[in-house]
Amino acid sequence: MLLQLKDIHTSFTNSRNETFDLLRGVSLDIEEGSITALMGGNGSGKTTLFNIISGFHKNYSGSVIFDGHNLKRLPPHAIASLGIGRLFQGGQLIPGLTLLENLQLGAPDTNDNRPLSSLLKPHQTREADLQKKNKAIESLIQLFGEGNKYLDKLYDDGSSFSYGAQRLLSLARLMIGDHKLLLLDEPTSGVNQQFFDTIKSIITQIASTGKTIFFIEHNTKFIRDIADSCAILSDGIITEHCPTDNIAWDVAKPLSYNTLIKQLFHEQS
Ligand SMILES: Nc1ncnc2c1ncn2[C@@H]1O[C@H](COP(=O)(O)OP(=O)(O)O)[C@@H](O)[C@H]1O
Ligand SMILES: [Mg+2]
Numbered sequence: 001m002l003l004q005l006k007d008i009h010t011s012f013t014n015s016r017n018e019t020f021d022l023l024r025g026v027s028l029d030i031e032e033g034s035i036t037a038l039m040g041g042n043g044s045g046k047t048t049l050f051n052i053i054s055g056f057h058k059n060y061s062g063s064v065i066f067d068g069h070n071l072k073r074l075p076p077h078a079i080a081s082l083g084i085g086r087l088f089q090g091g092q093l094i095p096g097l098t099l100l101e102n103l104q105l106g107a108p109d110t111n112d113n114r115p116l117s118s119l120l121k122p123h124q125t126r127e128a129d130l131q132k133k134n135k136a137i138e139s140l141i142q143l144f145g146e147g148n149k150y151l152d153k154l155y156d157d158g159s160s161f162s163y164g165a166q167r168l169l170s171l172a173r174l175m176i177g178d179h180k181l182l183l184l185d186e187p188t189s190g191v192n193q194q195f196f197d198t199i200k201s202i203i204t205q206i207a208s209t210g211k212t213i214f215f216i217e218h219n220t221k222f223i224r225d226i227a228d229s230c231a232i233l234s235d236g237i238i239t240e241h242c243p244t245d246n247i248a249w250d251v252a253k254p255l256s257y258n259t260l261i262k263q264l265f266h267e268q269s
Helices: 046-053 076-082 099-104 122-144 149-153 163-176 193-208 220-226 257-266
Strands: 003-013 019-030 035-039 061-066 084-087 181-185 212-216 229-234 237-243
Touching: 003 046, 019 046, 035 220, 046 061, 046 181, 046 212, 076 084, 084 163, 099 122, 099 163, 122 149, 122 163, 122 193, 163 193, 193 212, 193 220
Parallel strands: 019 237, 035 212, 035 229, 084 181, 181 212
Antiparallel strands: 003 019, 003 061, 229 237
């Protein structure tokens, strides 16, 4: 198992000083090389669960075991360097940096990270930068084909791209990284059909390189098309986790979300 969540509990205190238990014993296994979708109503705690895995939310009980490491006391950067990459909800390119610089942020640092190392070793730094640039360009070609439009826009500011394009390019950035597991928080939210299909193909391509993908998603068609399995977070626990092939997707109609989930898992079409 690449990732094991064991009996995770966390609670929040609201402005009226009332405590509520958001996660009440989440347990889930994510197999290496799999694509797993996580569904659940608004406010059910999906993003919080991702924050726990990636080290941004520390106040929880239970354990997160990744690739043999217990992540409990590790800060986000240490967790990232173990091989967990993240696409944040609404995640986009960083404005003020060019497309190339944005992509290069995803490339692993082959140089050592000591503060003055780039001054002390300018040659190695130039070499590492060149490698990162090549990696960025290679990934654009791999994802979007030879002569694609992004290659002519390497020096355009990140903010000059449309919202949908920024989401695609943020995924491309994750592809460059040396990650074993990618956590994608609603990769398709707010993008139009054209980008929707491209995002699907990018995620499939990233998965085909052996990376494990765990993603939060509402769109059942998207999940059915790309995921191996689907888990439901409801009332603070994982109520279902099964192969997407076993789910009666045909009943999916625009019902209330909870009704939809019940029907998907419990009614045969
Ligand atoms: N830092 C926080 N402080 C207080 N409450 C929070 C915090 N983060 C999340 N919550 C609460 O937890 C609930 C679930 O949030 P979230 O994990 O973002 O849900 P989801 O991603 O499933 O929509 C929210 O409704 C919010 O009330
Ligand atoms: Mg969320």
